[in-house]
Amino acid sequence: MTFSNTKLGALWLWIRGRDAVVEQGAVVVRSSGGSLVLPVAFGVATVIEMAVLHILVPWMWLSVILAVASVWSLVVLFGYLALHRVHPHFVTDTRFVVRQSGTVVASIDRESMASAACVRRFDTTTPELEGSRLTLPNLDGTNVDVVLRQPIHVELPALIPRYRRSGFVDRISLYVDEPADLVGNLSKVS
Structure with missing residues (x-):
């Protein structure tokens, strides 16, 4: 585990406005919209x-x-949020890397890839692996669907080990x- 994969390391990168390492020439794909609402509410309540x-x-x-325990809880909360923010998805000429909370999913x-399309789904707001679909939403659901020609193995991380999931998906x-x-x-030809 590298420093940027820890909550404090990710928080330090986020404060400095940097991302964790992505491949050279990769296009960064951010998915941070709406992710500050709950942490800011918890922060205000804690203060x-x-x-x-x-x-x-x-x-x-x-x-x-x-007071020290309260401040530490805020550091951990925003560190967890920073893990997601400084480890964005990215696209290279040959692959698309999907991440969740600092982990490659x-x-x-x-x-x-068979297709990629803008499709709004509001049916789930938490990451899940159900059937042959992996869902990585925010509080507003999802907005992109990727369909694969053949199933691939994915691993969905979770803080509590019993909630970690892995399996094969084609969507x-x-x-x-x-x-x-x-x-x-x-959609660009590689």
């Missing part, structure tokens, strides 16, 4: 909680411990910030 606890807790030592040879639905650009890049 309010810290202020209230500072007023209500009579012992300074306990107040300091709770699928590396697809462009020759094995991938994902959310990206610029769906038309991705479809155009994938």
